[in-house]
Amino acid sequence: xxxxxxxxxxxxxxxxxxxxxxxxxxxxxxxxxxxxxxxxxxxxxxxxxxxxxxxxxxxxxxxxxxxxxxxxxxxxxxxxxxxxxxxxxxxxxxxxxxxxxxxxxxxxxxxxxxxxxxxxxxxxxxxxxxxxxxxxxxxxxxxxxxxxxxxxxxxxxxxxxxxxxxxxxxxxxxxxxxxxxxxxxxxxxxxxxxxxxxxxxxxxxxxxxxxxxxxxxxxxx
Numbered sequence: 001x002x003x004x005x006x007x008x009x010x011x012x013x014x015x016x017x018x019x020x021x022x023x024x025x026x027x028x029x030x031x032x033x034x035x036x037x038x039x040x041x042x043x044x045x046x047x048x049x050x051x052x053x054x055x056x057x058x059x060x061x062x063x064x065x066x067x068x069x070x071x072x073x074x075x076x077x078x079x080x081x082x083x084x085x086x087x088x089x090x091x092x093x094x095x096x097x098x099x100x101x102x103x104x105x106x107x108x109x110x111x112x113x114x115x116x117x118x119x120x121x122x123x124x125x126x127x128x129x130x131x132x133x134x135x136x137x138x139x140x141x142x143x144x145x146x147x148x149x150x151x152x153x154x155x156x157x158x159x160x161x162x163x164x165x166x167x168x169x170x171x172x173x174x175x176x177x178x179x180x181x182x183x184x185x186x187x188x189x190x191x192x193x194x195x196x197x198x199x200x201x202x203x204x205x206x207x208x209x210x211x212x213x214x215x216x217x218x219x220x221x
Contacts, residue, residue, distance in 0.1 A: 012077075015085045019117075020118075027184045030131075032131055037056050039102035040106055049074065051071045051214060057205060092128075095124075109121055109134055110122075112134070114141065117164070121135075129183075146176075152195055
């Protein structure tokens, strides 16, 4: 499923260099005609082990059609801004265990709303050449105005004058999520898919179900 790869046993300085190199390869426009499946990815940790849970849903009905998991030792230190180097190896292995290739990936993390414009959604979307969206619970960088309280409202997340994402209200009067381009999708289309994957909760069903699966793995260790 990979279109290219690189080493993961890197120093922090080497990892930053790869981020800067790859950021320019991210496609920020939509390059697909329709979506039939969408996958949610959740990463958690326990006892020096990284655990990835992938849940694939059909779209737009959002019925679960396949799941995959992976557990492997953590191989990169926790460094803000470099989390994809800690999370990508276990994520890629879990995705490789799927029988079907998802049409769209929604990550509980950042896309280009990242200091070097290469969060995990962009990093893995680029490696696999699959359309991807970052849908994070918290802001990593940039500034925004609080969106209206109504579900579906949003305001742009900016750094200087560049739009790097959006604060999106997925449910009335709850904290927004932070949506950004991952790869091969534009921002407004990404917001549309996040909203249509929500079913009355703050987080989209992709994230919720991947988190539920991850909890089962964690408590099973």
